[in-house]
Structures are given as structure tokens and as C-alpha cells.
Amino acid sequence: MALKRDSKVYCAVCDLGQRCYEGDPDCRVSRRALREEVRERYAEPGLKEMSRQAAFVEHYGYRIWDRAYETVAFAKRMGYEHLGLAFCVTVRDEAEMYHRYLEEQGFRVTSVMCKTGSIAKEELLGLADEDKVRPGGFEPMCNPVAQAKLLNEAPVDLAILMALCVGHDTVMIQHLEVPVTVLVAKDRAFDHKPIEAIRLRAAGEIPQEPAAERTPEQVAAHVAERDGTASSSAGAGRGSDGAAGGADTADEETNE
Numbered sequence: 001m002a003l004k005r006d007s008k009v010y011c012a013v014c015d016l017g018q019r020c021y022e023g024d025p026d027c028r029v030s031r032r033a034l035r036e037e038v039r040e041r042y043a044e045p046g047l048k049e050m051s052r053q054a055a056f057v058e059h060y061g062y063r064i065w066d067r068a069y070e071t072v073a074f075a076k077r078m079g080y081e082h083l084g085l086a087f088c089v090t091v092r093d094e095a096e097m098y099h100r101y102l103e104e105q106g107f108r109v110t111s112v113m114c115k116t117g118s119i120a121k122e123e124l125l126g127l128a129d130e131d132k133v134r135p136g137g138f139e140p141m142c143n144p145v146a147q148a149k150l151l152n153e154a155p156v157d158l159a160i161l162m163a164l165c166v167g168h169d170t171v172m173i174q175h176l177e178v179p180v181t182v183l184v185a186k187d188r189a190f191d192h193k194p195i196e197a198i199r200l201r202a203a204g205e206i207p208q209e210p211a212a213e214r215t216p217e218q219v220a221a222h223v224a225e226r227d228g229t230a231s232s233s234a235g236a237g238r239g240s241d242g243a244a245g246g247a248d249t250a251d252e253e254t255n256e
């Protein structure tokens, strides 16, 4: 496939040895004029403080602190008191654990699940019954607009996203009026570690493109799971989207 490489910014495939890291500001991307332009922005007190505290968290916890704790450390350093947790039903157990942990760390916590509002996928999204994960029953849509609205109205000092779907996270970030950080990036096939797929694909260990879509048999197996009539072999070893890899218990029990 012909590469479309006409961007003016190409750091990830840098042919200069990424020498900006060593302090060379003269490449046409990392140019001196740009340094002056951003200096003004970082002079804004709120932004400067956020960037400073992020750097302190990096310093103190480098390769020691996990991200869940780093989020706590950052929030404390910023003086945040009220945190928002926007989570997917897929990780509801972990969301409960983290909600309790944040409270134990002294924060007030507002948490909101993706299915809040219980709006059927057919109602607002125009999906047909066969487009649902498990056709033939009620399936609520993910509702990131409502999640964002509830966190804005709280209002929380920081919104923490936990395993929202690709695209639903986009909508959520579009609608949030508070600072936001991502704690967990959803990946149903790789236990929410998308970087694994990037590495394995580059190494040729998984296909460039996975199977095009679920087979009718897989859809039927997911319906049977919902209805409690699944045989022990149905859908074994697959997530709810039919991708190979670690099936998620919550996925198998719920809609997403």
C-alpha cells in the first residue's frame, strides 16, 4: 500500500535521530520560532502548574509508581478534592475498587457508568436489531454525553476515564469542561493494553487486520450467553467482539 506521508510533522518516523531530545531545536519541526510561541502558553499560571506537577510526578515516581497511583499523586499535588470516574461496564469491578481507593486517599468521588440513561441503541443511534452485540434483546447505548454532563455538573476537578470505547472516549472528551486524564484505554482483545497489539503487529505475530467481523455463529453464541443457554464451547477464548485473546468476564455477562 502506498504510504501517505505528506505531513509536515513526522517525529515518530524521524530521520534526524530525534536529536531534539539532546537540545537541537533547529529541525524544521522543532524550530526555534515554535519554542517562543509555546513559551507564552506555558506562562499561564493554571497550565504551568499542571505541567510542573506532572513533571514532579514523573520525577518522584519514575518506573516505581503505577499509573493508577500516579493519578492520585498528580491530583494531590494539584490540590484537587473532587475526582470524577467515567467507566465502562466492562470494568465495573475495577471501577468499584478504584472508586473506593480514591475515597481512602481522601478524595470526594463521583463515578458514572457508560450505560447511564438506559437509552436503547435503536432509539438514538439508528441501529437495527442485528447491529447489536447481542441481537434480540434490550441493549443500552454507551452515553458519554451524559457521563460528561454529570461530571461537569458535579463539578469534578479532574475526570478520569476508565476503559471507554474508542469513539465514545472521543465524544466524552469533546463534552468535558474539566481537565481529563485516561487511566485505562479499552482493548477487548488484549486486556486493555493496546500497546501489545502495536508491538505484536509490527513483529508480524498478529495479522495486519484482524478478521473482518464476527461470524453469525459468534453472534449466536453471544446471544446464547445472554440468554443463559450457551454451551461450554460457544465463543470460547474470544471477547465479545469476536477478537482472539483474553475474553473479559464482564464483557461476557453484559452488553459491551
Ligand code: SF4
Binding pocket: 010, 011, 012, 014, 015, 016, 017, 018, 019, 020, 021, 027, 028, 029, 030
Ligand atoms: S522535532 Fe525534529 S528532530 Fe525531533 S523527533 Fe521531531 S522531526 Fe525528529
